[in-house]
Amino acid sequence: MKPTLAPYPTTRMRRMRQSAALRALARQNTLTVDDLIWPIFVMDGKDDETPVASMPGVIRRTVDRVAQAAIEAQELGIPAICIFPYTDMAARTKDCAMAWDPDNLTNQAVRAVKDAAPDIAVMTDIALDPYNINGHDGFVENGEIVNDRTIEALVKMALAQAEAGADILGPSDMMDGRIGAIRTALESEGHQNVTIMSYTAKYASAFYGPFRDAVGASAALTGDKKTYQMDPGNSDEALRLVERDLNGGAGMIEGRPGMP
Numbered sequence: 001m002k003p004t005l006a007p008y009p010t011t012r013m014r015r016m017r018q019s020a021a022l023r024a025l026a027r028q029n030t031l032t033v034d035d036l037i038w039p040i041f042v043m044d045g046k047d048d049e050t051p052v053a054s055m056p057g058v059i060r061r062t063v064d065r066v067a068q069a070a071i072e073a074q075e076l077g078i079p080a081i082c083i084f085p086y087t088d089m090a091a092r093t094k095d096c097a098m099a100w101d102p103d104n105l106t107n108q109a110v111r112a113v114k115d116a117a118p119d120i121a122v123m124t125d126i127a128l129d130p131y132n133i134n135g136h137d138g139f140v141e142n143g144e145i146v147n148d149r150t151i152e153a154l155v156k157m158a159l160a161q162a163e164a165g166a167d168i169l170g171p172s173d174m175m176d177g178r179i180g181a182i183r184t185a186l187e188s189e190g191h192q193n194v195t196i197m198s199y200t201a202k203y204a205s206a207f208y209g210p211f212r213d214a215v216g217a218s219a220a221l222t223g224d225k226k227t228y229q230m231d232p233g234n235s236d237e238a239l240r241l242v243e244r245d246l247n248g249g250a251g252m253i254e255g256r257p258g259m260p
Contacts (some may be wrong), residue, residue, distance in 0.1 A: 033077045042109045043086040054210035066109045068115035080121035083109045086216045087130045094132040100156035107164035114165040120125040122167035124161045135220030137173040151178045156184045162191040174228045183249025199240035201255035204229035210220040
């Protein structure tokens with residue numbers, strides 16, 4: 001039933017706008033440091049960093065400097081960081097085996113952050129594109145990004161990150177069925193407290209260009225991602241995906257890119 005308002009002057013909507021205190025009490029949406037996740041890009045090496053040219057002010061850091069950044073985040077009250085690996089083209093393979101290596105850059109960084117700033121929540125990225133010689137989020141077979149074989153790899157990747165100490169797993173691949181498969185694997189391996197933030201409505205977009213530069217995926221990508229990322233013209237589909245991923249065991253969902 002639709003709520004009704006008493007007529008003017010009984011109802012004066014401006015009453016709750018008369019002071020900063022009243023406006024704060026009635027504010028529906030707020031943005032504070034508690035809402036922030038700091039994306040951090042990790043690269044190979046030691047005690048080094050390099051700028052990302054397409055994102056002024058953003059840098060790639062070695063694992064030891066990621067740990068320093070986590071301490072800084074903790075001091076600033078930022079509750080979470082998200083780790084994205086930069087993988088050199090020479091280290092990328094068709095089988096993407098580095099994705100679930102316990103000692104890959106992401107898992108090294110997770111352990112280093114947990115040692116340096118244990119109160120920070122650590123989020124990771126789950127997709128094959130940082131490790132795939134084709135630059136795609138899934139395995140490529142005869143020109144097709146295959147779904148079910150990719151899910152098997154994503155599950156192994158998720159378990160390796162959970163073992164390293166990740167608090168939040170972020171499947172960004174957009175394969176069908178991966179949330180339920182990852183949640184089931186986490187439960188069966190004793191990682192009941194590891195949550196999933198699903199990239200639920202991830203649109204095929206040119207806005208990802210600078211990010212792909214940051215993780216070294218721009219040069220690797222062959223073709224586009226339109227067969228698995230969403231058509232920007234669809235919004236009802238996004239709501240269906242939200243329902244699907246929540247039912248599959250996601251604790252949080254996100255849509256991106258967010259600006260448009």
